Every structure is written in structure tokens, then in C-alpha cells.
Amino acid sequence: MNLNILEKNLGYKFKDKNLLKLALTHKSSKTPKNNERLEFLGDAVMDLIVAEYLCQKFKDTNEGELSKLRAALVNETSFSNLAKNLNLGNFIFLSNAEEQNNGRHKNSILSDAFEAIMGAIYIEGGLEICKNIAIRLLEKNYDEIDSKSLLKDYKTTLQEITQAKFGATPMYKLISSQGPDHEKKFVMGVFLNDKKYGESLGKSKKDAEQKAAKKAIEKIEKENI
Amino acid sequence: MNLNILEKNLGYKFKDKNLLKLALTHKSSKTPKNNERLEFLGDAVMDLIVAEYLCQKFKDTNEGELSKLRAALVNETSFSNLAKNLNLGNFIFLSNAEEQNNGRHKNSILSDAFEAIMGAIYIEGGLEICKNIAIRLLEKNYDEIDSKSLLKDYKTTLQEITQAKFGATPMYKLISSQGPDHEKKFVMGVFLNDKKYGESLGKSKKDAEQKAAKKAIEKIEKENI
Structure with a gap:
């Protein structure tokens, strides 16, 4: 060498x-x-x-x-x-x-x-x-x-990663919501080819999606898929 | 000045x-x-x-x-x-x-x-x-x-802090346990003058106490009581 x-x-x-x-x-x-x-x-x-x-x-x-x-x-x-x-x-x-x-x-x-x-x-x-x-x-x-x-947002970053690694686009789905109307919270999940990569609670769907995307990025990096 | x-x-x-x-x-x-x-x-x-x-x-x-x-x-x-x-x-x-x-x-x-x-x-x-x-x-x-x-353990460190700040010794109490006998887990809480400062889940009571003590230290430091 x-x-x-x-x-x-x-x-x-x-x-x-x-x-x-x-x-x-x-x-x-x-x-x-x-x-x-x-x-x-x-x-x-x-x-x-x-x-x-x-x-x-x-x-x-x-x-x-x-x-x-x-x-x-x-x-x-x-x-x-x-x-x-x-x-x-x-x-x-x-x-x-x-x-x-x-x-x-x-x-x-x-x-x-x-x-x-x-x-x-x-x-x-x-x-x-x-x-x-x-x-x-x-x-x-x-x-x-x-x-x-x-400082790109997590959803953009995740999409870039999944496009490059799997040629696929992440999908976000509402898993549940909780609390009264004026202070509802949402659990959003992020899926790739129907496999869940992360889910998170947020004050808005968008907020929950960002947090779920962050978890998915960490999961993908950790698994080094 | x-x-x-x-x-x-x-x-x-x-x-x-x-x-x-x-x-x-x-x-x-x-x-x-x-x-x-x-x-x-x-x-x-x-x-x-x-x-x-x-x-x-x-x-x-x-x-x-x-x-x-x-x-x-x-x-x-x-x-x-x-x-x-x-x-x-x-x-x-x-x-x-x-x-x-x-x-x-x-x-x-x-x-x-x-x-x-x-x-x-x-x-x-x-x-x-x-x-x-x-x-x-x-x-x-x-x-x-x-x-x-x-590298003192967290329980020792917490005791030193609470002695110095409040002249009191932390108490640990079992809050709950879960799982079957061969893989039971325990939630221990740490209390100071009957106020709960932290609780944590662990594989043994001792493990849960250490984690609860760590949380209590962080809480006390954060509140800067």
C-alpha cells in the first residue's frame, strides 16, 4: 500500500x-x-x-x-x-x-x-x-x-438520501391525532416502499413530518443501508 | 470595575x-x-x-x-x-x-x-x-x-449535591415493575423531601436508580436550585 x-x-x-x-x-x-x-x-x-x-x-x-x-x-x-x-x-x-x-x-x-x-x-x-x-x-x-x-430541512435531506440510495421517494402518512381541536397534535409516519422508517408527534402535521424525517435519516445513517 | x-x-x-x-x-x-x-x-x-x-x-x-x-x-x-x-x-x-x-x-x-x-x-x-x-x-x-x-457514580454525585444544597439525602422508591419474572424491569423514582426529582426504567433496581439519579442531577443543575 x-x-x-x-x-x-x-x-x-x-x-x-x-x-x-x-x-x-x-x-x-x-x-x-x-x-x-x-x-x-x-x-x-x-x-x-x-x-x-x-x-x-x-x-x-x-x-x-x-x-x-x-x-x-x-x-x-x-x-x-x-x-x-x-x-x-x-x-x-x-x-x-x-x-x-x-x-x-x-x-x-x-x-x-x-x-x-x-x-x-x-x-x-x-x-x-x-x-x-x-x-x-x-x-x-x-x-x-x-x-x-x-441548512436544508429534514424532509428535503431525506428525499435526497432515499433517491440516491433506493431511487424512491418517502411517503408521509397520518398515524393518529390526539387532543381537543384547538390544541390537536399529530403523529406522522414516514414510509419507504411501505416500510416505516420513523414516526413522530408534532403540533402540526408538517412539524411531525419534519421530526419523523429526522428520525428516518438517523436510522438510515445508523444502519448504513 | x-x-x-x-x-x-x-x-x-x-x-x-x-x-x-x-x-x-x-x-x-x-x-x-x-x-x-x-x-x-x-x-x-x-x-x-x-x-x-x-x-x-x-x-x-x-x-x-x-x-x-x-x-x-x-x-x-x-x-x-x-x-x-x-x-x-x-x-x-x-x-x-x-x-x-x-x-x-x-x-x-x-x-x-x-x-x-x-x-x-x-x-x-x-x-x-x-x-x-x-x-x-x-x-x-x-x-x-x-x-x-x-468518575463517581450518579447516586454518589446526587447525594453530594443534595447534601450541600439542601442538607438532605435522596430517597429511592419503587414506582412500578413490568414484564415476566425472568426479564422484569423496574421503574425507580428518586425523591428529595417527598418531592420527586426523577424516575427511570431499568433492568435492575440499581440500574434504574442510577438513571433516575442522573435525571435528578440534570434537573437540579437546570433549575439551578
Whole structure:
């Protein structure tokens, strides 16, 4: 495995190649050490880098909006996309079983390895170098980093995911309603090919649909279907 | 208000006094700007500083344990204690209403201001300076930073809190049980002076008590009773 290619994609040359290898070592490898500690550190590194980036980019945006923007950038799906852009999957060390299980393409494994790589660069190169690399990767991955592009509602996001993964559109159905007319609440379910992916209670049907869509997204991401 | 004293307590002299003042400005002040953005940044700064500190201090500890240790150090109660050691409450700018409402002593306001100060030091002084200050404050506040000292169970923690705040010991009562004998589940409630502070379902009474105690701690912290 030629780690030079990965280093070229990253734009960073590790002095300590063992540190890079550790960052690429998934826990399934059953080696004495794996990348979980580096991932723990890298997660915090990315949180800070993105927080600072957003504060500098949006001088007048309030904290609530900044938090939402960060949540849209710092999550498993986002990091797994950055990992894919780096072809990181090709370089991860994992067990044969995990290999058979399509581990190289799992969002969770890719995202964790990406965080571990960032943790490793932070340890060796410091925050500034890590910042430059992370921001270059983020800006390359997103056409625009702003509220309009990043903060899509959950129903839209779910539809994009299900179209891409299953070629299907989610359906919303009223499951029940409760309470008197002036303060009725609704339970809406979201279905995909007649299978329920989530349901939620809301003050309006639309509100309940949004919450149900959020649950469905989490379910799909968790199951990594 | 003599901010020199605060700077002396912090061990850091701000070049930009307006930045320091901004970090001390609670949103109740109704000034055009407040400390929320700095708090957002400072929160991420502290997360990274503590993550790195723990990684360096505990070379062989796994990620799960490191996460628990960090959660014990990076939270509202912990940061409000650091704030109190700095007498930060004396220096916060807040509205008269919040002042009457004992705002200067609220854990949430103190913790937020502490994070904002760290965010401000990070912006002006960079990560290394911020790291030195934060670690000095943490090590001064905790006798020992290790699992044995930090990771007390929730029942013990709740008892310490209720003893200190109310001079009372929490009582646990069985509220209900469900399921067949071989997989019975229990709902335990935790009471303080006959008022219920939390209840939770668990696989054993002990398990349910721990979860109920956790809820009670969160309730007490939230209400800042």
C-alpha cells in the first residue's frame, strides 16, 4: 500500500509514518493499538477548526445559527465525504471480516479514520497546518458554505438520501391525532416502499413530518443501508 | 470595575480590552453584541484542550474512558467552578433584572462567561497560551484528575449535591415493575423531601436508580436550585 498517494491527497507528509499507520488502523484489525484515541482527539480538533472558520466567515451570525452550520459540517456523513474525496477507504487497515462486510465503504469507518488522520496531523504538525488542510478539504467538498446551502430541512435531506440510495421517494402518512381541536397534535409516519422508517408527534402535521424525517435519516445513517 | 484583578487571576493581560469586555457581556445586557459567539468558540477550544491534555496524561487509556473523563471536566458545573475560582461573577455585565435574579451566581451564566473568556484568549493569544491557562485552572480546581476521582457514580454525585444544597439525602422508591419474572424491569423514582426529582426504567433496581439519579442531577443543575 503506497501511503505516498494518501499523503499527496492530504497535502501533508508525515515525519512519523507509524503515526499515519496508527490513524489508519481500524479497531477490527486486532492490533495492540488502533485509531480510536486519535479519532477522539481529531474530533475535537475538527470541532474547533470549523467553529473558528465559521466565526471568521460569518462575523454577524448569532451563536444558534453558527451551531447549526457546524452541525451540518461536522458529522459522520460530511466527514465520510471528505474521506471519500481522499480515497481514504483504500488505505484503512481492517480485519478480513470487516473487509468482507464492506467496511472500506462504511461511513462510520471512513469518518472515524478521517478524524484520526486529523488528530495525527494535529499532534505532529500543530493546529495551523491541520486547519489549512481541513479547510481546503471542506471548501473543496462544498460548493457554498452558508445557511442556504447547508441548512436544508429534514424532509428535503431525506428525499435526497432515499433517491440516491433506493431511487424512491418517502411517503408521509397520518398515524393518529390526539387532543381537543384547538390544541390537536399529530403523529406522522414516514414510509419507504411501505416500510416505516420513523414516526413522530408534532403540533402540526408538517412539524411531525419534519421530526419523523429526522428520525428516518438517523436510522438510515445508523444502519448504513 | 477593575478588570486588572480579573486579568491577574487569569494570568493573562488582554491587549484588546474591548474583547475582554465582550467576553464578559451577558446577553441580558441588551447591548448590540454579547458573549455568545465567543462562548461558542471557547467551548470548542476547551474541548480540544481537555482532549489533548487527557491523551497526553493517560497514554494507555481507551477512547471510551477518555470521553467519560472529558465529560466530567467539560460541563457547566465544572466550568462554573473554574469561574468561581476566578471570581468571574463580579466582572460580568448583565441586566438589572438578571442581577436581581441572582444572575451573577448562576452556574449557566458563569460557565458561559468562562467559555467566552477562553474563546477571547484563544483569538488574541492563540492556542498555546490558552492551553497553559486552562490547564493551570483545571489542575488547581481538581485535587486529582483521574478516573477514580472524576468518575463517581450518579447516586454518589446526587447525594453530594443534595447534601450541600439542601442538607438532605435522596430517597429511592419503587414506582412500578413490568414484564415476566425472568426479564422484569423496574421503574425507580428518586425523591428529595417527598418531592420527586426523577424516575427511570431499568433492568435492575440499581440500574434504574442510577438513571433516575442522573435525571435528578440534570434537573437540579437546570433549575439551578
